[in-house]
Amino acid sequence: xxxxxxxxxxxxxxxxxxxxxxxxxxxxxxxxxxxxxxxxxxxxxxxxxxxxxxxxxxxxxxxxxxxxxxxxxxxxxxxxxxxxxxxxxxxxxxxxxxxxxxxxxxxxxxxxxxxxxxxxxxxxxxxxxxxxxxxxxxxxxxxxxxxxxxxxxxxxxxxxxxxxxxxxxxxxxxxxxxxxxxxxxxxxxxxxxxxxxxxxxxxxxxxxxxxxxxxxxxxxxxxxxxxxxxxxxxxxxxxxxxxxxxxxxxxxxxxxxxxxxxxxxxxxxxxxxxxxxxxxxxxxxxxxxxxxxxxxxxxxxxxxxxxxxxxxxxxxxxxxxxxxxxxxxxxxxxxxxxxxxxxxxxxxxxxxxxxxxxxxxxxxxxxxxxxxxxxxxxxxxxxxxxxxxxxxxxxxxxxxxxxxxxxxxxxxxxxxxxxxxxxxxxxxxxxxxxxxxxxxxxxxxxxxxxxxxxxxxxxxxxxxxxxxxxxxxxxxxxx
Numbered sequence: 261x262x263x264x265x266x267x268x269x270x271x272x273x274x275x276x277x278x279x280x281x282x283x284x285x286x287x288x289x290x291x292x293x294x295x296x297x298x299x300x301x302x303x304x305x306x307x308x309x310x311x312x313x314x315x316x317x318x319x320x321x322x323x324x325x326x327x328x329x330x331x332x333x334x335x336x337x338x339x340x341x342x343x344x345x346x347x348x349x350x351x352x353x354x355x356x357x358x359x360x361x362x363x364x365x366x367x368x369x370x371x372x373x374x375x376x377x378x379x380x381x382x383x384x385x386x387x388x389x390x391x392x393x394x395x396x397x398x399x400x401x402x403x404x405x406x407x408x409x410x411x412x413x414x415x416x417x418x419x420x421x422x423x424x425x426x427x428x429x430x431x432x433x434x435x436x437x438x439x440x441x442x443x444x445x446x447x448x449x450x451x452x453x454x455x456x457x458x459x460x461x462x463x464x465x466x467x468x469x470x471x472x473x474x475x476x477x478x479x480x481x482x483x484x485x486x487x488x489x490x491x492x493x494x495x496x497x498x499x500x501x502x503x504x505x506x507x508x509x510x511x512x513x514x515x516x517x518x519x520x521x522x523x524x525x526x527x528x529x530x531x532x533x534x535x536x537x538x539x540x541x542x543x544x545x546x547x548x549x550x551x552x553x554x555x556x557x558x559x560x561x562x563x564x565x566x567x568x569x570x571x572x573x574x575x576x577x578x579x580x581x582x583x584x585x586x587x588x589x590x591x592x593x594x595x596x597x598x599x600x601x602x603x604x605x606x607x608x609x610x611x612x613x614x615x616x617x618x619x620x621x622x623x624x625x626x627x628x629x630x631x632x633x634x635x636x637x638x639x640x641x642x643x644x645x646x647x648x649x650x651x652x653x654x655x656x657x658x659x660x661x662x663x664x665x666x667x668x669x670x671x672x673x674x675x676x677x678x679x680x681x682x683x684x685x686x687x688x689x690x691x692x693x694x695x696x697x698x699x700x701x702x703x704x705x706x707x708x709x710x711x712x713x714x715x716x717x718x719x720x721x722x723x724x725x726x727x728x729x730x731x732x733x734x735x736x737x738x739x
Contacts, residue, residue, distance in 0.1 A: 271324065341359070
């Protein structure tokens with residue numbers, strides 16, 4: 261990273277942390293406490309104005325991070341995106357493939373369920389308390405903030421625009437459409453057949469570059485796995501997507517949220533500072549690399565062991581990598597004595613059966629599958645001791661990637677097509693939107709709801725919203 265890029269990254273990190281602080285303050289204000297009607301109106305108006313300021317800050321952050329590709333400032337819930345298929349649906353959100361009716365381009369649109377069906381039995385006060393406690397209302401804007409901060413790197417899914425209905429805090433993200441997930445390619449297109457070493461090296465080079473770009477900007481993804489790695493059309497480059505679990509290295513009040521099989525040993529051992537370190541992503545990329553080489557997630561706990569919690573997951577890690585010695589355990593600094601005692605018991609048991617602390621990693625990826633140089637990278641990413649684990653930057657310097665070093669373009673070209681909404685609404689015009697009433701002609705047009713048709717993700721989300729009496733953000737649906 262040159263001086264100019266370093267200065268840009270530092271400025272972006274400061275702007276990102278400022279946005280996160282504002283979002284945290286907004287979420288802290290949602291306590292679920294009953295107030296008078298007038299107080300509620302005043303609080304809502306103030307919140308909308310603060311959200312408008314945050315949306316503008318995200319726009320500025322995205323453009324500063326990638327000056328050559330202008331980001332859409334704000335799309336006020338337009339019906340310009342026509343859904344064509346389902347891309348994915350999670351506990352709190354849905355992602356749809358859509359066609360931009362203005363430009364004809366294919367995009368991905370992510371929305372949040374206002375109130376998932378499994379919370380339908382909650383009354384408004386109880387649900388308000390839940391979403392305040394877990395900071396759900398603004399998690400989509402958090403995700404937009406992280407994507408904007410890292411915007412412009414070709415190994416990261418690009419945020420195109422933020423949009424929604426400012427009167428109800430209902431937002432959506434417009435992103436570039438890439439292709440199927442790496443998990444889909446591995447499980448369905450390849451039938452679980454592992455990738456050859458050359459393909460793994462090429463994909464890991466791109467993933468590590470994307471991770472380094474995030475880490476340079478103070479962002480930890482915390483969910484790098486085959487489901488969140490997207491493959492370009494025709495099997496081209498891969499990109500890291502879904503920043504929904506991301507965090508900043510500067511945040512202190514952070515909940516750990518990673519899929520079980522990618523929990524780091526230091527977190528499972530309840531070591532301090534294990535929730536927002538970039539080494540979380542290093543471990544996840546090691547898990548990913550092992551999965552690509554073998555076709556299996558070797559750290560996934562079996563169904564019959566799912567209730568074993570941290571202990572069961574630790575045992576899976578140690579079964580593959582060996583039980584760590586006293587020196588490693590001292591470096592990890594486990595906080596709970598019962599877990600430290602359990603590790604001592606496992607170590608003693610291994611000695612009794614003559615296994616010592618032997619790792620099985622080389623058995624899983626023998627020399628005919630992975631060269632010694634490649635194994636050094638895999639082993640470095642999967643070090644139990646986080647102090648010895650490779651960072652993304654260090655891994656990229658390994659000789660295994662020497663053949664990939666010619667591919668060093670970390671930015672989209674300056675003539676890359678403008679994103680949807682890049683000229684839709686100038687910065688500073690959001691205040692006018694927030695002063696409009698719902699019966700205003702412009703806002704009524706932007707909130708128009710097309711009839712939902714069954715069989716698509718946004719149609720299902722639309723049905724939920726109809727059930728709960730909320731807007732569908734004006735996203736049209738088609739078969």
